[in-house]
Amino acid sequence: MGSYNQTVVLDAIRRSGGLSRVELAAATGLSAQAVTNICRRLLAAGFVQEAGTTNVGRGKPRTLLRLDADARLAVGVHVDPAVVSVGLLNLEGALLAEERVATPSALDPPRAIATITDAVDAAIAAGQADRGRILGVGVAAPGPVDLRRGVVANPPNLPQWHHVPLRKDLAATTGLPVLLDKDVTAAAVAETWWGSPGRGGTMAVLYIGTGIGVGLVVDGKVVRGSSGNAGEIGHVVVDPDGPYCACGQRGCVAVTVAPVALVEQGRRAGVLDARTPSDTAGAVVALFDRADAGDVVARGIVEDAAAGMARLALVVTNLLDLDRLVLGGPFWSRLEPYYAGAVAGFRSGAAAHQIHDVEVVGTSFGEHFGAVGAASLVLDQAFSAHPTALVEDLRDDSPRARTRRAVAS
Amino acid sequence: MGSYNQTVVLDAIRRSGGLSRVELAAATGLSAQAVTNICRRLLAAGFVQEAGTTNVGRGKPRTLLRLDADARLAVGVHVDPAVVSVGLLNLEGALLAEERVATPSALDPPRAIATITDAVDAAIAAGQADRGRILGVGVAAPGPVDLRRGVVANPPNLPQWHHVPLRKDLAATTGLPVLLDKDVTAAAVAETWWGSPGRGGTMAVLYIGTGIGVGLVVDGKVVRGSSGNAGEIGHVVVDPDGPYCACGQRGCVAVTVAPVALVEQGRRAGVLDARTPSDTAGAVVALFDRADAGDVVARGIVEDAAAGMARLALVVTNLLDLDRLVLGGPFWSRLEPYYAGAVAGFRSGAAAHQIHDVEVVGTSFGEHFGAVGAASLVLDQAFSAHPTALVEDLRDDSPRARTRRAVAS
Incomplete structure (x- = not known):
């Protein structure tokens, strides 16, 4: 079924002033049951709200679902060899704030983490965002990454970064849930979410930064490969x-x-x-x-x-x-x-x-592709029926968070 | 969820003398509900039979599921530039018969079809198979193929084949349901079914024949691409x-x-x-x-x-x-x-x-890879929760078959 059915529904809601579940089924071609399930997840994730009712004929009034664009926000951290871009994204895909800092050397990891943390805080402040509304921080880094451990392994394009546990360290310094993916994966997620929502199909995103990588989407699903390092x-x-x-x-x-x-x-x-x-x-x-x-x-x-x-x-x-080749960077x-x-x-x-x-x-997305992609990882994770990324969440002592941390460590 | 859960269940049944649903859930790690659903499909497809019961403690007797290896058979036709291999495969993956003929020129398409049909009939006769047990004929051909139309388009390795409607023509001459896929797709399906059932993961099968192509499996699912021509x-x-x-x-x-x-x-x-x-x-x-x-x-x-x-x-x-690279041919x-x-x-x-x-x-699979792969397409189609290939079935005038033909034409 793929999460692209879900992006179809969210996209239909986003583009409308408000739609009922019946209208959503008609607009998307999905079954009533599928729409109901997806809407349940959207409501739970805080992406949409029930907002009034509409009357059609003699039937009982239908509840409208409406996107509350700023109800939840996502932070994206794109680690480029030269620049770290930090973006604050709302549920409409609007970039409310963006901060850039020169990519720190990670020969002194705590200092590098502090520099990135300051940029995250600055973006949140610039966007005047309520921290309680932030779903998390998505980090997009050059490969190879170690998804299981949340580590930027040893990227040839980041010569001073050696096995930096970015996910765990940023979770500690920001107090927010953090997830990490390879940069091209983030680009592919962004294109799936905002570039061609619900298109499904098979797509490649050629991301041209300092080097060139490719984000892959097969039958509507982003391809991470065995360890999150696909696209090299x-x-x-x-x-x-x-x-x-x-x-x-x-x-x-x-x-x-x-x-x-x-x-x-x-x-x-x-x-x-x-x-x-x-x-x-x-x-x-x-x-x-x-x-x-x-x-x-x-x-x-x-x-x-x-x-x-x-x-x-x-x-x-x-x-x-x-089906489709996207170029960007x-x-x-x-x-x-x-x-x-x-x-x-x-x-x-x-x-x-x-x-x-x-x-x-x-x-x-132009020059904002990196930050938007990184933030889209968070939306994708929050929204997905089958979350795939590992999240480092040090705020929450729920069994689920503990299990996740145990899996990730 | 992927069909690889299903191959896990079938494989567990295949390797045992008979297992109950409860034992299957324990052996595979799948939920009882998932096992029940998969077993329903296996029974409907004729892959397994209910065969007696077993008593465990005081609970009600559990029905055993057993593979009936010859209950259903599949014919595979592998069109290589030099040789057409036709195999008759049972549900255990045993090749009951194999026939080979020099690949005919398709400058005279009816004659080429007749040659292949004769080889199919010969394989069925050699395997002493009851035609009523044959699920269908899987054809694996060099790309490019036109999956929608069931046509071998214009393969550089088959210079005398120009837009041959192999699926439709073979369905007419054999009186069996026929499906067509690219050769490397068949190789990938075979490896998913018999080589590493239930392994999931991301795999490539480098198929070395006259040329070289690659069959791809991402997260346990065979990748066909936009038009069935992935792997070039x-x-x-x-x-x-x-x-x-x-x-x-x-x-x-x-x-x-x-x-x-x-x-x-x-x-x-x-x-x-x-x-x-x-x-x-x-x-x-x-x-x-x-x-x-x-x-x-x-x-x-x-x-x-x-x-x-x-x-x-x-x-x-x-x-x-x-995760895994397989070489063969x-x-x-x-x-x-x-x-x-x-x-x-x-x-x-x-x-x-x-x-x-x-x-x-x-x-x-050695030299039988082509025929086994082509036949595996039929098993995959019959067994899959979400069949993806288009089947040409001229035997059946059911609404479903008519719809399929309408889609395929």
């Missing part, structure tokens, strides 16, 4: 003539089309120089600015990258027979003019192109 | 220094490690010659025989192939964060001594290798 594509070869990679191969995503690799190419070719911003985001923007300005070398780098992205899109599409709007056409062009080479087309779209 | 990996680059491919890239699976490409390499290098069998299977065996005999060139080809397979295993493992036993070590070696480079290991195993 850094060593897919997209350019056989590309540079050598530490893995022993040539032309991997990690050394060709990953933004950090584009910057490296730009510096080596002299397109970027000492005046270029030192951070990846700033340097990527500078590279694309040079391409816009007609610099032939910059344009070559960017066009090769677009071709590589198209190749990557083809590999993922063929492996999973995708903090500077997607800057990349889009160069990438969108090339990436869409791969479709005629897809193995199943004679059977069906693949929809290729950019995400609508 | 022919254009994953595994050797950046490899030969050019028609797709415009270099070193793709299709031109490097696919058996048909190995044979091509062997012929070009003079390791294989005019005396080598002309079929891919025979030529691959000849190539590996030469490697065994110490031929340096043959050994180089084989070792490069093993390295390429390891690379492919890494790409799939990282993308889906696999008609001549797997011949390849295994060269491939198994190299392929298992990739694991230390997997993105999540610090978190968990990946189990790498060869399939136990």
Whole structure:
């Protein structure tokens, strides 16, 4: 049945001023029983409220369900190699506040945790949010993550982070329930919730940050894999003539089309120089600015990258027979003019192109994708009929919370 | 919930001389209600029978459920580029009969259908099977397939097959219900049913035939993708220094490690010659025989192939964060001594290798993998709580069959 039936119902409520259960069944095509069950969960999770009644014909009055957008809030913490973005999201998907801090080194873990905690508190304060309404904190981190322990393991893109127990430590410092997932999982959850609610189907979200990863959705369900680390594509070869990679191969995503690799190419070719911003985001923007300005070398780098992205899109599409490919990340709007056409062009080479087309779209979250995705993890967990993530909740001494902690430790 | 709970129950029954529902709940860890529901479906599908009772303490006697291995049978038709294998499978997974014919050209579709029909009839006769016990015919074909229409679309590995409506035509000639899936889907279903029943988890089955494809299982469910064409990996680059491919890239699976490409390499290098069998299977065996005999060139080809397979295993493992990788195909036993070590070696480079290991195993079906997989599609369909495949059933004029045909046409 999949949780996407539930997002269909929530979405129908969200887009209306209020609907009865009978109207919801008609609007969604779900059975009355399914709608009743889903509404029970929505009410229990505090996502909707019963708000008045409506009379239809002679039958008994029907209770209206209405979204109370600010009844519950979720905090999202997106740990990017350069920036930690903290967002406060309401049930409509509106970002009420966002704070950003430079990603701390975790060579001093307590200090890193304190920096992130301060950003969480600042976002809650900026959104003037009642802490009692906050469902929890979702953390999206680069892989590999250790979901069972709630640990950011040893990400190649976070060289100073070694087995940081982020879930447990943040639960202690914030006093809020905390869950942790890989960054691309959060992106996939966000697209399932807000980008194409109830669409079901098979989708990939190519998330372009410092590196590139992919969030996967199969038959409407987000794919986490065996340990929460699905979506690793850094060593897919997209350019056989590309540079050598530490893995022993040539032309991997990690050394060709990953933004950090584009910057490296730009510096080596002299397109970027000492005046270029030192951070990846700033340097990527500078590279694309040079391409816009007609610099032939910059344009070559960017066009090769677009071709590589198209190749990557083809590999993922063929492996999973995708319905839909979404591209996004903090500077997607800057990349889009160069990438969108090339990436869409791969479709005629897809193995199943004679059977069906693949929809290729950019995400609508822009630079907020990370924080929105991380916060969406909390909504997904609170709302899901079958919660899958492990939550660290130090507030609650209920048997359930104790069991969860026992499982997680 | 996934159908893997059901395979757990069937497997428990299969391995016992007979179990009561209470014993099944204890043996599987499922709830009494879940066991009752699953047993109802097993009884309805004719997979098990109620067979006597057992007394435990003072309670009322418990009804025993026993597998009736030959109560229902399934026919599997595996369409390989060179050979069509037709198997007759019972409910224990025993292959009661297998027939093989050279894959007919489908430039004359009625003749091709007649050839396959004759092989089906021969297998049924050889197994001395009562036609009334046959649940149906499962067809596994190279992709792309058009699941909605039941058509083998235009497979690059079957150059003379263009949009053959195999499902409908075989239903007409055999008088049996027929379903069609991609070959790698059948392999994944077979591994879910017989290889690791009830294991759940995330698994890939690398099927090595004329080409190489991958069957995918995510959280215990077989992945078909948008149109039933998931698992296409022919254009994953595994050797950046490899030969050019028609797709415009270099070193793709299709031109490097696919058996048909190995044979091509062997012929070009003079390791294989005019005396080598002309079929891919025979030529691959000849190539590996030469490697065994110490031929340096043959050994180089084989070792490069093993390295390429390891690379492919890494790409799939990282993308889906696999628990388990299964390798198989008609001549797997011949390849295994060269491939198994190299392929298992990739694991230390997997993105999540610090978190968990990946189990790498060869399939136990050997050369029968194709026919067993195709027949398993029928059992999966008959048994599943939520059948997903479309069945062409011209025997039955029930409203359900008419609806199915309407959907399928």
